[in-house]
Amino acid sequence: MIRFTWMQFRVLGWLALGGLTIVAIVLAVTGPHLVHLYDTTVANCSAHGDCSAATTSLINYGDKLGIVLKVVVEIVPALIGLFWGAPLVARELETGTYRLAWTQITRTRWMATKLGFLGLMSMTVAGLLSLMVSWWSSPLDRVRMTPFTSFDQRGLVPIGYAAFAFVLGVTAGVLIRRTLPAMATALGGFAAARLVVAHWGRPYLISPLKVTIPDSTIANSGMSPASALAPDPRDWVISNQTINAKGNVIGQFGGVGPNGNVDLSVGSRGMTIKGFGSCPTVHTDTPQAVQRCTNHLGIREVLTYQPISHYWALQWTELAIFLGAAAILSGFCLWWVRRRLT
């Protein structure tokens, strides 16, 4: 049955292999130069005291291809779901060939082999792609210091996405029985699942940490990037709440109220921050003076964040979630094809 599966799948399989090869060649050609550029400029920039020029030139070199790769890694699982998953059963039902296939071999075995073989292929393709892109991007990632922004294009999670997208496509095909609507449904479902997990799941898959720091936003009358405030710039700040002396939340990102505006005035009795109180010892409104006053009044920021040390645990957890969902859907497909598609 595996040989038969490969026979039917051959064209798509070679296509995927061809695509991977092209990506591999492009990355093999440009990657070493990126590493070289990093080693010769960024690695010893602090000695020359000019790191911004070095990092800018590195990022300029890699950015265009980096964006293309980002799109490729994001889109490949979806394509797998569309073109490998959705037609798998739907096309057999549409063209009537299921009557040939399922009278040659039991449909349980047919379905199990197809799911297993093509599922593994999907994971392999996504895994290889992620591996190549992760390697190629590593100099850029080290310079950017924001690993969580490319979380879903690196490491393990693309494998989970591909497995899930594939099985979701199969499931849509099994239930809808027509290829095109199944493709559309699979695409919508996959995008929705990715979005839900990325926005409402990932931040809390592992309990995030909290840290309370002095509010520096009011004094500097502007918002500082949240990650700059985190213990490590590579940490992923999920939320940044402003609290008062009692610990009540009064705003976001170091600001106060919905606009983040603070009404402060300096008078004879010192600096007054409206709604919080006054600092009799502060008589100027220089940033340092304002900072002293906000500290005195107990205005602080609470950062909720995933530290860089959680990165790989989060990768494994999200991988497990998508693989688990794929396994559950596979079981459902097997059951449905055996019991209900009659």
Added chain:
Amino acid sequence: MTAIIETNELGKQYGRKWALRDCTLAIPEGKVVGLVGPNGAGKTTLLHLAVGLLRASVGSITVLGGRPDDGPAQLAKIGFVAQDTPTYARLSVAKHLRMGAYLHKGWDNELAKHRIDQLDLDPRQKAGSLSGGQRAQLALTLAVATRPELLLLDEPVASLDPLARREFLQSLMEIVANDGVSVLLSSHLVADLERVCDYLIILIASHVQLSGEMTELLGSHWRLTGPRRDPASLPSDQEVIEESHTDKQSTFLVCTNQPILDPAWAVKPVTLEDLVLAYMSNPRRPVHVRAAGLGVVR
């Protein structure tokens, strides 16, 4: 008579609609059985139930002594050619044979290759570019080369031109002669069934209207033409299947195993076509014709 397919009050329901209902029949072994009936009579449903593509809603079905969904051993006993003879359009003829070899332990590659040679099919040709007749032959080859005990064919020739149809049935008859395989063939083309079948089942609205050996069926039905007459006055052994009357004349199609002695009648044998049409246009209780005479099935 051992039955290769036996059903008991078999039914298949889709939502509130019945595709097949109260179907009770027994199909004898070692014969080429024609299953004839109008569209929607449940022929395809019955065949799909027999090969395990469908699951019965009610009743039971036994095929070659086993349940149709009883795993690979059961599937291996049956060769199935589905309606419109589906094949994989993008796979070549040779790849279809390889598929057979991959999926079946008992695959007879010699037989398959021999048939493809005989049919003059190019092994490299994609199945999607074959003519309807060639595709049907390929599907038949796939079914036969698994060396089944029973061949089930669902309207295999319905969409073929007369020449391709004749060639297909020719092939089928050769296979039967060589392998002694039992065949159940559904069709609404009576002339084709007449050519190849030796046993006939008429299925109307999922009920078996008539079943029996072809020769017995033809030998027990007669068309009587004579002066106008009330059908109730016919001898009790003559069952009226169809009647038509003009002012002076009556025509009956009767079923009997007794000689027709009344000299008033002009007695003519019926063709299979007449017979099938008569039963199709006059649905009635099931009749099973045996050499011994008339009998009602169950």
